[in-house]
Amino acid sequence: MLAILAWRNVWRHKGRSAVVIGAMVVGIWSLTFGAAFMNSFLLSYIETSIRHDVSNGQIHHPEFTKDFDIKFTIAEPERIVRFLEENESVAHVARRSIVNGMIASSRQATGVKIVGVEPAEESRVTLLDSLISEGSYFEGVTGHPVLLGRRLSEKLKVGLKSKIVLTFQDVEGNITAGSFRVAGILDASSTTIDEGSAFVLREDLNRLLGIRDAVHEIAYTTFPGTEDDVLASQVQAAFPNEMVRSWHDLSPLLVFMEQWMGAILQMLIVIIMLALAFGIVNTMLMAVLERVREVGVMIALGTRRGRVFLMIVIETLFLSTAGGPVGLLAGYLTISWLGKRGIDLSDYSEGLKSIGYESVLHPQLFPSDYVTIVIGVLITAILASLYPAWKAIRMQPVDAIRGV
């Protein structure tokens, strides 16, 4: 009964109700869109990072991760690779040898992480070949090829085919050096690749290190939708002597960014909800004060104040939830459309790539975000209805009927 009364009240003043409902539709639509847009920055960063840098998971000798001592190689790399390749969620696998050392040109010297890769495997796992902007992928030079990031090459003042010298300790602890020629320059958004790494052939590096066919790192990518943490622990269980980590553990920076952005987004949502609530309170307050006489009569005729209170709360809820589903649907459609199409920001921010983002963003919201928004809107609506309702039942019937 109360609900019917409230429902009819909503439609007594169509224009006003339309504004509140419209505010909810637009508010929720824009809120979901804004949140998805902010999310897209983060996801783009994480995705780029996983794709070109950390991969979905990595395997090392447990000691190797502590001090990068090259003698800690993976015990049975062939068996692990076979195990991974047989797993359904694993897309590609790459083996690497790694040593920290110094890179020197005729002009400059700096510290560098030297990565020995298998070109074919690496192009599938980190798409390393797609980053080549000048020269070619380990080809076209006489002698041992090396790939450098753009910034590192600028720092060293070297170009294609320039000679560079890599210096590091071999497995016996002797300082060894090898000369390489720059076969290609990489344009990467990740600073690790751009200024901190030199990629060489694994066979070249292993020979200099004196570790024959040993492997320091196995990286793998997974198909979309894989629970990377679960997979990592499965692999870990199969090879208890090695250390298996998913990107969550490999890159705490990504987790940090996730958390930091999440905290900021939460606060922004709270502020927008407050604004939404204020709009509702305002309109309902006016609606109630406009009906002073009517409510006075209801109370005078014997309607209990509790029921009047409830009636106004229900009325507000009707108003505010009528727009909710429409707004959510509109938001969902916009996001899916833009998510597929992508927003091209390359004109807006030229250096986007240099700081680790792709220039085309794909807004995206997770189901859990929708749930958060729905709950948030419901709480907002209920809270917003309390004050007008309280204002209504505080009236003295006699004064109210006499007119204020």
Add this chain to the structure above:
Amino acid sequence: MYLTLAYRNIWRNRRRTLITILSITFAVLLACIMRSMQLGSYDKMIENSVRFHTGYIQIHKKGYWDDKVIDNSMPMDTSVIQSMTRVPGVDAYVPRLESFALASHGTQTKGAMVMGIDPEREHQLTLLKDKVVEGRYLTSGDEGVMIGQGLAEYLKIGVGDTLVLLGQGYHGASAAGLYPVQGILRFPLPQQNDQLVYLSLPTAQWLYGADNMVTTVALLIDDPDHTEKIVRDIRSQIDMEEYEVMDWKELVPELVQNIELDNVSGRIMLWVLYLVIGFGMFGTYLMMTAERIYEFGVMIAVGMRRFRLQGLVFLEILMMSVMGVLAGICLSLPVLIYFNKNPIRFPEEVGEMVETFGMEPVYAFSLDPVIFTNQAYAIFFMAIILSGYPIWKIQRMKVVESMRL
């Protein structure tokens, strides 16, 4: 005449006016809070990477920044230093000799960033002393080193052990030396923690054979907002053929980019807020017009021209908007000052993660005056635009119907 009329009109129905003014006030308050929080978080990011690392302004020999080799170092010229420190706003100068070397201990070797510093001055700028987790901080005459914790772990070196540094010195001289580790430093950023080696300036100059030379002079200034003016002043003071003066925007362009990028989504959220606020305000205007439609009808019926009535309503809205916006600023000011002094902390679990990266886990609020003026303009503008509705309504209304109520 119209002014008096408008003023009396808005106070005729006190309740309705108050609700309208309040909706504008609240709009200004929310917009200010949101923008202040966004700008505040940028300030925090800047402070974290600039204040504790590069400093807001640096001076090098011309060409050093593009080609960071020790051959591009400059002599510590007292007259140049003096003319820099005389510039108002410069509190202190922090000289550094930065270069690269191989650091090794036992059988472990790793590339390291070597920083020759004036320990006391360095602490003024970067609070380096607070980073010491083991051993003790350098003094200016010390011949030992302090190294980052990550590097120490990699080299398996502790306080008291001897570190070997090997690199290339000034004008091709070879640089090699043995130094006792005197302190271990912990930095939140891995690239610092795993790479940095600190020596006292004279020791570093001796190692690199670069007597009395520095690569960098960082400046400690009184207020980050004065950066541009100070840079201009210094440029006019010293020989720009020989030196380069750079502010933090040039020193850490990635940070500027990152902030700009974040600002894109920040602005989108701000527009979302405007949209929601706009609807709330529109609701009150709608109610106001509906309530007064009878009154408008009477006014026109007794001979008031529509455009005069529209002007009157516009004046009323203008007055209410001015009052609302002013009240909004008056209200935002104490609120923002309070949050600026007592920032809200992040939820616990998020906070810990953030703290390990050297960021303070708080929602920082900025007090930049631009926030207040911009948000006040924006909301005021919106209030005025929305007045189009009652004006349109007056234009369209039919007098007889409106009085038939």
